[in-house]
Amino acid sequence: TRILDGKYPLLSGLEHDEMGHPTGSPKLHMVMTAKRRNKLRKLAEEIPVPEIYGDEEGDVLLIGWGSTYGPVHDAVKQARDHGEKVGAIHLRHIHPLPNGIENIFAKFKRIVVVEMNDQGVYGFGQLAIILRARYCEPKIESFTKTDGLTFRVKEILDGVFKGRSFAARKIPRDGAAIVHADTAPESVKSVREVVPQGVG
Known part of the structure; x- marks a missing residue:
């Protein structure tokens, strides 16, 4: 100043x-x-309630914010390709938190907050502590790291689904590849649809 x-x-x-x-x-x-x-x-x-990526109800809900957006979404896609019922939300507003998130929590058996943070003396990352305090939700878990490097998809899958192997893509018995409605080719917009022509 x-x-x-x-x-x-x-x-x-x-x-x-x-x-x-x-x-x-x-x-x-x-x-x-x-x-x-x-x-x-x-x-x-x-503040709008975050959209759910992946399954809208199921076994695991991943919660991310900031730089975890990409890895969390890719982890959800890979897990669903292997038959897991998993979804994700990305928080853009922390204080205050949007109303209605508790309705999403109720649809999942586990809630895992993926964050670049330390678990601290209470065993949870900072965002997980805030969410547990705000919603009194004991299902909320933490998956954290403090090495300063962006999360890798494999790290998230290994940390959330301990003991599961996601090395090989699961293929149905009829040999057809698994395609989810929200990731099917017809539902994915091209760059031309998203970016107006003439814009760098």
Whole structure:
């Protein structure tokens, strides 16, 4: 921050009134705290519930955020190709969390949060702790790593489905490849459909 005309930036630990002036009023402190809380509650109502990728109900729901998007989606596709009933959601809003996620949780037997984070003293990653506290959901598990490298699909599959092998693609007895409705060729848009012509 640049300092001009002898002025120094200052962050006050006091509450502020509607005009931004510091105040020590207990009553105003309660009013302003409630105001901020209500803003977050209203915002939570406006945030859309994440779309489910893969199965909309089943054995495992993977939850990702940030850089885990790609690996988590690829892990879901591979797991489904091997007959697993698995879905995934990607959180874009953490505070507040969107309302309605608990309805998705109810459709799965296990919920695994995949995050680049430490499990800490409580045995869960930071996002998993937030979700467990917010939704009181004991099914929520953590799969974490702290080496700074992006998750690999194999890491996720090995960590979530311990003891399962996903090395070979499962082929039905009739020899036809498994094709899911949401990944079938006719449902996948081409680059021309997604990117307007003339756009680099």
